Amino acid sequence: METAPLFAALGLTPTLLTGGTLPVSSPIDGAGIARIAVTGAAEMPQVIARAQAAFRQWREVPAPRRGELVRLLGEELRAAKAELGALVTLEAGKIASEGLGEVQEMIDICDFAVGLSRQLYGLTIASERPGHRMMETWHPMGPCAVITAFNFPVAVWSWNAALALVCGDAVIWKPSEKTPLTAMATMNILARALARFGDAPEGLCQLVIGGPEVGEALVASRDVAIVSATGSTRMGRAVGPKVAERFGRAILELGGNNAMIVAPSADLDMAVRAIVFSAVGTAGQRCTSLRRLIAHHSIRAELVERLVKAYASLPIGDPRAATTLVGPLVDHAARDRMLAALEQARAEGGTVHGGRTVTAGVPQGGAYVEPALAVMPGQTAIVREETFAPILYVMGYDSFDEAIALQNDVPQGLSSCIFTLNLREAETFLSATGSDCGIANVNIGPSGAEIGGAFGGEKETGGGRESGSDAWKAYMRRATNTVNYSARLPLAQGVTFDF
Ligand code: NAD
DSSP, rough: OOOOOOOOOOOOOOOOOOOSSSEETTTTTOOEEEEEOOOOOOGGGHHHHHHHHHHHHHHTTTTHHHHHHHHHHHHHHHHHHHHHHHHHHHOOOOHHHHHHHHHHHHHHHHHHHHHTOOOOOOOOOOOOOOSSEEEEEEEOOOOOOOOSSSTTHHHHHHHHHHHHHHTTOEEEEETTOOHHHHHHHHHHHHHHHHHOOOOOOSEEEEEOOOHHHHHHHHHHHHTTEEEEEEHHHHHHHHHHHHHHHTTOEEEEEOOOEEEEOOOSSHHHHHHHHHHHHHHHHGGGGSSSSSEEEEEEEEHHHHHHHHHHHHHHTTOOOOTTTTTSOOBBBBSSSHHHHHHHHHHHHHHHOEEEOOOOOOOOEEEEETEEEEOOOOOOOOSSTTTSOOOSSSEEEEEESSSSSHHHHHHHOOSESSEEEEEEEEEHHHHHSSTTSSSSSSEEESSEEEEEEEEEEEEEETTTTOSSSSSTTTGGGHHHGEEEEEEEEEOOOOGGOOOOOOO
């Protein structure tokens, strides 16, 4: 789709796209596509006050009615899927199918949240005192700031916002400064849902635009009850302590360094397909991208040979073309970091296949690279870092215990997987002594999670959980209630206090 009609279809008017100080460019060719206004520091207190006022009204709206707004959002997203997916491709550089997949993920979480709006269950608990009843109730928590990364420019907002809205919270979104247009378009889609809904409070969902300093104002405010921040571990190190200092609630979704163990019994055809998709998909720019391959020595050489062949056949180029599987990196700085990491891998004894800059047959001005395989002598310093690019480090192992130790011996703890047909290995990998990650899979790759499960990771990945399962509890506060329906006042633990 041409850019001008795409912008028009998503309500991105020339006035919104020009005259500001934040330049926005497309990773496809590096060309500027907009200059938009940023949210000034002086505006932030008003934004937060509006969110507080909206929250006070919204928390009184029955949860199933709140779910109706999210149902309408899902409908509007379905109607705008093609356009929003195309804008994700234009602004973040994802291939067309992944741009659409990201919008599908938004639709899926809306569906999930609509059901959830009738299932915000608390427990009832047996009381030790006669004539007493105990229970838990879950209440709306307050405004929720959602700070997002460039690589999932819209889905991460929806994971948070769909849940926060049914949970009764107001939402303030600070998207990546690299991808503000997809956020603005999403707010326009939401505006259609709000108009159909009718009586949602003004300021229920707001958007603030700018870099870290705009995020910092949200992080620092006591009136922002929840800060859900997705991005690098560096960002989480800055955000986490500041939220903790004011006893706010943080949901941190930070960097990953995800591994696959390939055991001797593995179905190698399946493993190769899973490896290529999870290491190369989104040009290696997913938090769950496969970055470390831990292959048994008996099959490592064969696996590398098959991967080198598969990598050589991957169509690299314009992400809008239907045949492209590897689009551009987000910018030239990301490509420079990839090349530097490969240089370090060589210096640490690695043998690198691929990893060169691509300039032929691709749009000029974008940062296109061949995905790289780096066969390493061990888990060296560079392997333990997350480089946000399509680099797959390959290591060997002899014993299964050694493979698990390698898998766990990195600072990050997001996603992991094993390819094996051996039941003992599979179950051990999933057990308390196996993978230490928030996501552990058997015979599928580490990337491409479904929304039904709780998403997030341990250690330097930050410990937050979003999306499915009971992740909604992070957006509400829990009250434990005891009701005495007897005519006596017994104390717990048999304590007496007679006077
Ligand atoms: P980034 O850390 O550069 O930026 C992420 C967001 O944080 C941006 O909106 C940025 O403006 C904001 N920010 C940065 N410093 C801040 C501060 N001090 N206070 C408040 N806000 C601040 O990350 P990126 O380059 O956009 O994204 C890539 C990174 O995100 C990778 O490390 C990737 O693994 C991670 N990521 C993690 C998940 C997950 O769910 N675990 C999902 C997507 C991306």
